[in-house]
Amino acid sequence: xxxxxxxxxxxxxxxxxxxxxVPAPSAVVxxxxxxxxxxxxxPSHGLLRLERIVQRIEAGLADPHVTGIHTxxxxxYLAVDGRQGLGPIVANAALARIQERARHSGIAIAAVxxxxxxGMLAWYAERVAREGQAAIVLxxxxxxxxxxxxxKALVGTNPIAIGIPTGExxxxxxxxxxxxxxxxxxxxxxxxxxxxxxxxxxxxxxxPTTDAEAAKRGAIAPFGEAKGYALGLAFELLxxxxxxxxxxxxxxxxxxxxxxxxxxxxxxxxxGPRVAGLSAYLDIIRSAEPAAGFDAVLVPxxxxxxxxxxxxxxxxxxxxxxxxxxxxxxxGPIQQQQHVLS
Amino acid sequence: xxxxxxxxxxxxxxxxxxxxxVPAPSAVVxxxxxxxxxxxxxPSHGLLRLERIVQRIEAGLADPHVTGIHTxxxxxYLAVDGRQGLGPIVANAALARIQERARHSGIAIAAVxxxxxxGMLAWYAERVAREGQAAIVLxxxxxxxxxxxxxKALVGTNPIAIGIPTGExxxxxxxxxxxxxxxxxxxxxxxxxxxxxxxxxxxxxxxPTTDAEAAKRGAIAPFGEAKGYALGLAFELLxxxxxxxxxxxxxxxxxxxxxxxxxxxxxxxxxGPRVAGLSAYLDIIRSAEPAAGFDAVLVPxxxxxxxxxxxxxxxxxxxxxxxxxxxxxxxGPIQQQQHVLS
Numbered sequence: 001x002x003x004x005x006x007x008x009x010x011x012x013x014x015x016x017x018x019x020x021x022v023p024a025p026s027a028v029v030x031x032x033x034x035x036x037x038x039x040x041x042x043p044s045h046g047l048l049r050l051e052r053i054v055q056r057i058e059a060g061l062a063d064p065h066v067t068g069i070h071t072x073x074x075x076x077y078l079a080v081d082g083r084q085g086l087g088p089i090v091a092n093a094a095l096a097r098i099q100e101r102a103r104h105s106g107i108a109i110a111a112v113x114x115x116x117x118x119g120m121l122a123w124y125a126e127r128v129a130r131e132g133q134a135a136i137v138l139x140x141x142x143x144x145x146x147x148x149x150x151x152k153a154l155v156g157t158n159p160i161a162i163g164i165p166t167g168e169x170x171x172x173x174x175x176x177x178x179x180x181x182x183x184x185x186x187x188x189x190x191x192x193x194x195x196x197x198x199x200x201x202x203x204x205x206x207x208p209t210t211d212a213e214a215a216k217r218g219a220i221a222p223f224g225e226a227k228g229y230a231l232g233l234a235f236e237l238l239x240x241x242x243x244x245x246x247x248x249x250x251x252x253x254x255x256x257x258x259x260x261x262x263x264x265x266x267x268x269x270x271x272g273p274r275v276a277g278l279s280a281y282l283d284i285i286r287s288a289e290p291a292a293g294f295d296a297v298l299v300p301x302x303x304x305x306x307x308x309x310x311x312x313x314x315x316x317x318x319x320x321x322x323x324x325x326x327x328x329x330x331x332g333p334i335q336q337q338q339h340v341l342s
Numbered sequence: 343x344x345x346x347x348x349x350x351x352x353x354x355x356x357x358x359x360x361x362x363x364v365p366a367p368s369a370v371v372x373x374x375x376x377x378x379x380x381x382x383x384x385p386s387h388g389l390l391r392l393e394r395i396v397q398r399i400e401a402g403l404a405d406p407h408v409t410g411i412h413t414x415x416x417x418x419y420l421a422v423d424g425r426q427g428l429g430p431i432v433a434n435a436a437l438a439r440i441q442e443r444a445r446h447s448g449i450a451i452a453a454v455x456x457x458x459x460x461g462m463l464a465w466y467a468e469r470v471a472r473e474g475q476a477a478i479v480l481x482x483x484x485x486x487x488x489x490x491x492x493x494k495a496l497v498g499t500n501p502i503a504i505g506i507p508t509g510e511x512x513x514x515x516x517x518x519x520x521x522x523x524x525x526x527x528x529x530x531x532x533x534x535x536x537x538x539x540x541x542x543x544x545x546x547x548x549x550p551t552t553d554a555e556a557a558k559r560g561a562i563a564p565f566g567e568a569k570g571y572a573l574g575l576a577f578e579l580l581x582x583x584x585x586x587x588x589x590x591x592x593x594x595x596x597x598x599x600x601x602x603x604x605x606x607x608x609x610x611x612x613x614g615p616r617v618a619g620l621s622a623y624l625d626i627i628r629s630a631e632p633a634a635g636f637d638a639v640l641v642p643x644x645x646x647x648x649x650x651x652x653x654x655x656x657x658x659x660x661x662x663x664x665x666x667x668x669x670x671x672x673x674g675p676i677q678q679q680q681h682v683l684s
Contacts, residue, residue, distance in 0.1 A: 073614055076418050077448020106419020107451045109612060134580060147627055149636035154627055162576040164583055172579055174572040206633055224566025230516040230642035231573075233627070234504040237514055238476060240623075241506055241615035247623040268610070270451060272415055273583035281582075281589040285489055285496055285575070291548055294491035300572035 003315040016329035020054040022064040026089050033088045033119045039311045040304035044184025045120040055257040062116050067093040076108040082115025090115035102271040111243035112265040117254040122175035125163030129171030135163040136268040140239045143249045145179045146219035148229035151206020153219035154248050158235040167275030174300035178232030180223040186215045239264040345657040358671035362396040364406040368431050375430045375461045381653045382646035386526025387462040397599040404458050409435040418450040424457025432457035444613040453585035454607040459596040464517035467505030471513030477505040478610040482581045485591045487521045488561035490571035493548020495561035496590050500577040509617030516642040520574030522565040528557045581606040
């Protein structure tokens with residue numbers, strides 16, 4: 001797998017998006033989101049996703065020119081119809097509005113439907129927190145997770161990210177799916193011919209499996225058994241009831257190239273969090289004695305941030321097929337495209 | 343253990359609080375919160391807590407006459423100094439303000455410091471959801487939970503509750519601590535001389551233990567390993583930064599009778615959630631085929647609600663010492679009290 005300078009990947013990916021019809025400023029934003037995931041070590045939310053967006057644009061399922069239609073439902077509640085715009089373009093436009101509103105009201109929410117995949121939630125939470133506000137970000141997905149005690153996937157992987165300014169150079173940012181692992185990780189194990197740990201997934205018949213291929217056709221477990229299931233289901237209901245997004249197995253459009261995107265995203269921005277004491281508390285955690293089998297007690301988000309710093313200096317390892325496809329989409333011969341929907 | 347009518351427990355507990363100086367209307371509210379926990383099967387948040395509040399009132403650590411000082415930080419952000427008032431009295435006063443505000447603004451937040459323990463969060467989330475609004479409730483606690491990979495308790499049990507109207511008779515309500523189990527459950531196992539499962543707790547030296555007595559002096563695990571730890575820590579930082587509450591091992595006052603209460607509570611109310619499709623989706627989950635070893639696929643909160651309905655009809659089993667103490671506090675001879683602080 002090639003080790004590449006981040007800027008080389010960035011420029012290649014931007015060329016690919018511009019060639020697909022994405023305005024240059026939007027290509028910069030969309031690629032920054034994917035590259036940030038690569039830099040932090042979350043390739044499932046990285047440049048792997050570029051080809052699908054290009055195909056969705058070509059199929060008329062994604063519109064790279066829109067930022068969404070904004071309707072204020074109350075002075076601090078922004079309802080956003082994403083009109084199938086690119087995830088970070090629609091999300092950033094909404095976030096800018098509610099960040100400004102929260103400076104006066106103290107809190108504001110944006111509920112987004114009909115945008116493309118918004119990617120790694122930490123990217124948004126970190127930026128808001130760097131600007132001195134707290135952020136809670138929720139998103140739903142295709143049903144990939146089984147209810148605790150169930151056999152079939154009925155709930156999204158429904159991640160949450162929380163960003164909080166701490167008075168340190170970098171804010172606190174946590175970002176986790178409510179599934180025990182991502183479907184991307186299961187695909188990766190399958191591609192390598194590796195087994196998956198017990199407790200990660202069920203097969204297509206709803207029985208426990210350690211076979212990654214079988215798990216691909218089955219369902220992922222919620223993290224933390226009944227508690228993680230309760231959280232994931234709550235996020236599914238909350239996001240849908242606030243944004244008008246679809247629910248459960250009716251959700252489509254972030255993993256395919258044939259259907260409109262109908263999951264939802266919710267952003268809550270809270271103004272004026274106080275940083276007093278936060279850094280001292282985090283230092284107590286960082287310096288705590290690790291348990292047997294651990295090298296250190298970590299603060300969530302900091303390993304990904306260290307990865308990012310190292311890779312910006314040392315370069316990024318990117319999967320061969322992803323890099324080959326990026327180059328082809330950026331600079332290769334133009335292929336015949338088929339519009340599935342208009 | 344006696345099986346008692348809910349109303350008998352309610353009236354006895356109300357008498358005990360009124361005798362301790364709690365105004366009758368506030369006693370009704372406080373007892374309803376504790377009794378609801380008993381009815382749902384969460385006795386750790388039930389009438390066990392009454393004696394401590396009586397002692398705290400007598401020690402001048404809890405003030406049964408105040409509802410908190412309200413300061414609007416922005417039009418939708420209510421900062422509340424609880425002035426050591428009773429948890430549900432302070433919380434209800436704040437919730438009434440932000441529920442009304444959210445009807446105009448779409449979303450509003452109350453951040454509460456210096457109130458007594460607010461009890462089971464589902465009680466608040468359910469009421470807000472019954473009134474047609476969505477609720478997110480967070481609270482912090484004494485440090486009882488070890489960071490994932492750590493040896494000592496540095497994080498609160500930091501629960502979250504989410505309530506959402508569904509169009510059904512009852513709203514969706516989930517309520518879970520970010521610890522794998524409550525300290526109350528560990529005390530209960532110790533009282534019965536039972537072992538605890540592997541993975542629940544560390545002993546005072548930070549080593550894994552299945553001895554409930556050793557666990558009482560140690561630390562509880564976060565639920566869901568690193569992910570639950572990340573959530574619990576995020577809630578600790580978010581609640582403290584928004585409310586001014588203490589952090590980590592500086593938190594006191596919900597488990598003792600000697601210190602002022604300095605944890606924090608955050609309520610977010612969101613107006614106008616749409617119920618379309620929610621009940622049909624929940625029915626798909628309820629009717630899903632259960633996995634091996636499960637009788638049914640459950641929707642979070644519904645088992646507790648079924649418990650409550652049954653116990654309102656059939657009576658409530660209450661622990662002998664809790665009932666004996668309730669009767670003594672309500673109707674027994676008045677004992678000499680000592681004021682620890684004034």
